Amino acid sequence: MESLNTTKVSVGFDASQIKARQTVDREGQIAAAFLDALPLPALGVKDGTEIILANGAAQDLFLKSIRSIKTNGILGLFSQDSPIHDLLERARVTSSPVSARDMKLGGAGFGDFMCDITASPSEDGSFVAVVLRPRGRGRDLSERMQDMAGARSMAALGRTLAHEVKNPLAGIRGAAQLLLRDADPGELELVNLIVEETDRVRRLIDRMESFGADPPIEFASVNVHAALERVAALAENGFARDHVVKRLFDPSLPEALGDEDQLIQVFLNLAKNAAEATHTHQGGAEIILATAYRHGVRIRTASGETRDLPLEIAFYDNGRGVSDDVKDCLFEPFVSTKPSSGGLGLPLVQKIVNAHGGVVDFESEPGRTVFRVRLPVSTQRAGPLTAHYP
Numbered sequence: 002m003e004s005l006n007t008t009k010v011s012v013g014f015d016a017s018q019i020k021a022r023q024t025v026d027r028e029g030q031i032a033a034a035f036l037d038a039l040p041l042p043a044l045g046v047k048d049g050t051e052i053i054l055a056n057g058a059a060q061d062l063f064l065k066s067i068r069s070i071k072t073n074g075i076l077g078l079f080s081q082d083s084p085i086h087d088l089l090e091r092a093r094v095t096s097s098p099v100s101a102r103d104m105k106l107g108g109a110g111f112g113d114f115m116c117d118i119t120a121s122p123s124e125d126g127s128f129v130a131v132v133l134r135p136r137g138r139g140r141d142l143s144e145r146m147q148d149m150a151g152a153r154s155m156a157a158l159g160r161t162l163a164h165e166v167k168n169p170l171a172g173i174r175g176a177a178q179l180l181l182r183d184a185d186p187g188e189l190e191l192v193n194l195i196v197e198e199t200d201r202v203r204r205l206i207d208r209m210e211s212f213g214a215d216p217p218i219e220f221a222s223v224n225v226h227a228a229l230e231r232v233a234a235l236a237e238n239g240f241a242r243d244h245v246v247k248r249l250f251d252p253s254l255p256e257a258l259g260d261e262d263q264l265i266q267v268f269l270n271l272a273k274n275a276a277e278a279t280h281t282h283q284g285g286a287e288i289i290l291a292t293a294y295r296h297g298v299r300i301r302t303a304s305g306e307t308r309d310l311p312l313e314i315a316f317y318d319n320g321r322g323v324s325d326d327v328k329d330c331l332f333e334p335f336v337s338t339k340p341s342s343g344g345l346g347l348p349l350v351q352k353i354v355n356a357h358g359g360v361v362d363f364e365s366e367p368g369r370t371v372f373r374v375r376l377p378v379s380t381q382r383a384g385p386l387t388a389h390y391p
Contacts, residue, residue: 042133045123049089050074053128057295062133064249064289064317079106085118085131092120092129106133114366135364166202174199218356222256222379223264225314229290232268241276241288249291257312258379259357267350267361271316271372274346278320278370289317298375300360310359310375323365331363 042062045054055070063070063078070078079085084104092099098121105115117134177195184192229248237246257264272288279286293313300308323331332351354361359376 042135044070044075044131045128046075046089046131047128049086049093049129050076052078054130057293059133061293061313061315062135064291083107085120088118088120089129089131092122093126096122096126098122114369170199170203174203218260218263220258220260223259223261225254225257225264225292225312225376226250228261228265229268229292229314231265232272233290235269236272236276236288240273241286244276244279244286244288247287247289249289251292251294254292254294254312256379257357257376259376263353264357267353267374268314268316270346270350271374274372275316275318275320275370278322279318285319287317287319289315291315291317295375308358308377310377312359312376312378314374314376315371316373317369317371319368320370322367322370323363328365332361 040058042059043054043056044052044059047053052071052074055067060067060070065073065078075086075089083106084101085106088099088101098119100117100119102117103115104118106118107114114135119132119134121130121132122128123130174196177192177199180192181189181196229250233246233248236242236244268290272290275288276286279288291314293315295311295313298310298313300310332347351361354374354376357376359374361372361374363370363372365371
């Protein structure tokens with residue numbers, strides 16, 4: 002009995018102390034879960050330098066894991082002269098929330114961006130919660146869902162153009178070819194121009210017809226990382242051979258539900274866009290293929306249905322960024338920042354992703370652009386299921 006009593010004394014806790022510690026641990030877990038559920042980047046900073054909490058949005062913004070953020074602290078994210086240090090100190094000293102608008106933040110690996118910042122001390126004063134609101138960094142996911150109607154309209158337009166325009170074009174081209182037989186030397190240039198322009202319009206209609214087509218989706222479980230590895234290999238040996246291609250994959254990512262070939266087409270298109278956006282970069286062109294599992298990411302469709310989209314596949318580049326005048330219409334047909342582009346690549350990406358029940362969105366500032374594809378988790382247990390685009 003004496004040894005049992007000695008053991009009890011050495012433990013040093015009675016029932017009330019154990020219960021109090023369990024309560025604190027549970028509250029800490031709830032606080033961490035709440036922070037991680039926030040859609041905005043958020044940090045918990047202790048003593049002005051130590052980072053004790055960083056939610057998923059913050060990890061995504063800074064392109065760093067939670068372990069890296071905690072290990073390097075606030076100075077590992079921001080330079081010594083960053084305005085965020087002053088906000089942290091003011092919040093700590095005054096024990097009250099402090100906010101600032103249009104602050105410029107920057108750091109190694111994620112570029113400069115403008116944001117609103119709120120620093121709020123915790124109730125017990127043990128840390129300061131910092132919430133960042135990046136300015137002009139893409140549209141809300143629910144807004145992206147509304148673009149599905151536009152994609153379907155363009156599909157119908159593509160079919161209409163194919164039917165109503167291609168036949169008259171064939172007649173015009175045939176008539177122009179007949180004119181070539183008897184055309185004077187001075188008229189040949191004009192008649193050839195008619196033929197060439199007719200062929201150009203025909204190619205445009207072919208692209209529109211392809212966009213409007215509704216190929217079936219062979220739904221099956223898709224290993225996202227295997228698909229991305231194929232895209233990365235194509236990039237490193239082809240269109241991005243002069244770039245640094247990085248992979249930041251979440252090894253625990255579950256499989257997606259979709260058509261592997263069509264998803265590879267989406268990933269390849271976005272990777273090419275990232276490479277083309279950085280081809281004139283002077284400080285080292287870089288693209289990053291990243292995956293993450295985002296708990297609690299859900300959207301509401303136009304019909305009121307709630308959809309869980311926890312799988313995130315992201316394509317980062319450090320190029321010039323998307324110009325402000327096309328940000329709100331970038332997924333519309335014929336909108337492009339590339340002179341040689343037909344402007345149908347991103348609308349096609351959006352169409353395929355929407356047909357998979359997902360969404361695609363983007364954020365862009367000079368030096369940092371990211372396109373994200375969000376997809377549902379695979380629940381497929383049997384063979385592939387054939388479905389058609391809406």
